[in-house]
Amino acid sequence: MTNNQVNITIITPFFFPEPISTGKFNSEMAIALKNRGHKVKVLCFHPFYPSWKINKSNKGIKGIDIIRGGRFIRFTNNTTVRRIILELSFTFFLLRNISKLRKKTDIIIPVFPPSLGFLVVKLFLKKKTKKTGMVHDLQEIYANQKSNLIGKIISKSIHFVEKGCYQSCDSLIFLSEEMKDTAQRIYNLASSKLQVQYPFITINSENKTNDLESILPKDHKHIVYSGALGEKQNPKGLYNLYDYSSKKLSNVKFHIFSQGKHFEELKNSNTNPNILFHPLVPKENIEELYERSNIQVVPQLPGTSKGSLPSKLPNLLGSGVNVVCITDKGSEIELLFKKNNFKTIVTSWDTAKIKDIFEELLEKNHDMKNQIELSNKLFLLDSMVDKILN
Numbered sequence: 001m002t003n004n005q006v007n008i009t010i011i012t013p014f015f016f017p018e019p020i021s022t023g024k025f026n027s028e029m030a031i032a033l034k035n036r037g038h039k040v041k042v043l044c045f046h047p048f049y050p051s052w053k054i055n056k057s058n059k060g061i062k063g064i065d066i067i068r069g070g071r072f073i074r075f076t077n078n079t080t081v082r083r084i085i086l087e088l089s090f091t092f093f094l095l096r097n098i099s100k101l102r103k104k105t106d107i108i109i110p111v112f113p114p115s116l117g118f119l120v121v122k123l124f125l126k127k128k129t130k131k132t133g134m135v136h137d138l139q140e141i142y143a144n145q146k147s148n149l150i151g152k153i154i155s156k157s158i159h160f161v162e163k164g165c166y167q168s169c170d171s172l173i174f175l176s177e178e179m180k181d182t183a184q185r186i187y188n189l190a191s192s193k194l195q196v197q198y199p200f201i202t203i204n205s206e207n208k209t210n211d212l213e214s215i216l217p218k219d220h221k222h223i224v225y226s227g228a229l230g231e232k233q234n235p236k237g238l239y240n241l242y243d244y245s246s247k248k249l250s251n252v253k254f255h256i257f258s259q260g261k262h263f264e265e266l267k268n269s270n271t272n273p274n275i276l277f278h279p280l281v282p283k284e285n286i287e288e289l290y291e292r293s294n295i296q297v298v299p300q301l302p303g304t305s306k307g308s309l310p311s312k313l314p315n316l317l318g319s320g321v322n323v324v325c326i327t328d329k330g331s332e333i334e335l336l337f338k339k340n341n342f343k344t345i346v347t348s349w350d351t352a353k354i355k356d357i358f359e360e361l362l363e364k365n366h367d368m369k370n371q372i373e374l375s376n377k378l379f380l381l382d383s384m385v386d387k388i389l390n
Contacts, residue, residue, distance in 0.1 A: 006389075007039045007104045011118065012111035013070065013090050015044035017059050019283055021228045022136055023049055025311050026111055027061070028202050029134075032385045034063045039104075043097055045070030045090065050228040050260045050280075052082060067100060069093035077261050079231060080154065083114075083139075091117040098124050105129050109388065113139050115158075115165045122168050132388055133169035138162070138179055140186065141307030163187040173387050175199055176309040178332035199311040200381035201318040209288045215278060216255070216292035221362050224293040226257035226281070227312055234301040234326075235262040237349050239275070241297075244351040245358055246274040252362065257281055257289070290319040295361055298325040302349065305331035314379030317342060320368035322361045324354065340374045 016027035026042075034040045046068050048054045052075040060066055073089050075082045094101065094117040101108065101121055108125065110118040111134045122131065140158045166172055166183060171193045174180040180196050183189060216222050223245070229235050242254040254275045256263065267277040281289050290296065296316050305328040313333070316323045322344070327333045329347035337345040344357050 005037055005039065006106040008033055008041070008107045008109065008388075009101060009105040010040065010042045010109045010111065011044075011094060011101070011121075012042070013045040013086060013114065014049055014111070015042055015047070015066070016061055017057060018047045018049050019280055021049065021311060022111065023047065024202065024283075025136070025199060028200070028381065029384060029388075030064055031061060032381050033388065034061075036385060036389070038389075039065075041065040041067065041100070041105075043067045043069075043094060043100065045073070045093070048073075048075070050230070050258065052260060067097060069096070080150075087114045087116040090114050091120055093117070094121045102126055102129075107132055107388070109134055110165065110169075111136060112162070112165060113137055115139070115161045119161050119164045119168070122165075130171075131169045133166060133172045135166075135172060135174045135179060135183065136311070137308040138183060138306065141182070141304055159186070169193065171195060171387075171390075173197055173384070175311070176332045178306050179309065182306040195387050197384045197387050198379050199309065199314050200384055201314045201375065201379045202381070203287050203290070203315045203319060208291065209285050211285050212281065212288050212292055215276075216253075216289070218292075220251055220253045221294045222253050222255060222292060223295045223297065223358060224255045224257065224289070225297045225299065226255075226289060227310075229256065229258040229260055229262045229266075231262075232301050232304050232307065233262075233299050234349070235266055237301075238297070238299050239266050239270075241299075241349070241351050241354055242275050243272055245355040246272055248355050249359060249362070252358075255293075286315070287319065290316065290321045293321050295322045295324055295358060298323060298327075300325075300327045300331075300333075302328060304328070305333060309333065314375060317371055318375035318379065320372045322366065322368075324357060324361070326354065340371075340378070342371055342374075 010030055012026050014023035014026055030040050030042055046054050046056050054070055054073055056071055070089060075085055107130045109132050140162060166187050166189055173195045177196050180194050225238060246254055257278045257280055259280055298310055324344050325333055326346045334345050334347055346354055
């Protein structure tokens, strides 16, 4: 691991002040690298996720050089078209800033996805620049869920782009073993350059506010989903689960904290008074949100567990809240939960079964000390930084 100061450039559309998911992850990673004494530069878009609407921002992070683009981009509601717009626009943005990529960059960290931009600009990088890819999602896994002709064409295109990016990197860091093994198999990657590091905990248990009492009052129990709500979270399945469970469980409120297309569609069609929709909570209220939740739900669309590992999972487990994770049978999350005796994993979208699990968790008090201690050992930001600099 290098102890000398190096110049690190991170390329990703998603960055501070985006409040959740990849943007939050990238921001914390950049700060940690800066705190190690390195010079960090980020090429990113103005914040737009999860609303997919550009919000111009001049906010910065002290000690980090942030170069923004994408101010005039307009996304559509169609998921496929939206992703194409993102891939192409970010590629053009990187090409316009190619001199900044070449200048004073010892390590470049492309965060995948998107991938097309790096596939193009890698041709212009200096040979001595170390390329360390950070893989959040395997887009081919999600593209393979669509079996029509257009879906197959898109899947083959994604395969070509992702394979070219991954094979061009000197090292790759995946957020799960399952992702790493899948990518190694389908892209024929050398095992020597593949590493795994789970997402890291970013919350502080001491940062407790008291702003959410009116939303999550103590006279009810609360089952909560909070975060991005896209196709891979199976929004309709989540709503149906909530709707079924709300008719079987008394004195329980069901909440979705999110924004975006799927969120608005569910909110506008909702007729169940026990299912409540809220905007994303501010960063400073995350710890309070978890503390006031009796159960936090982590849903995954069936057949997609190989594509990603939810980056918020470490925060949830580390907070000590009851976590019900709905994933594929045999997935890494299932193995992780069983190995560490985390509660609770479900490997089907059987609404009656999941309702029974909700009921059991609500009726009994569980000692979460083991979950918190193990989480603090498993999900380490320092380990991620070490792998980048190694």
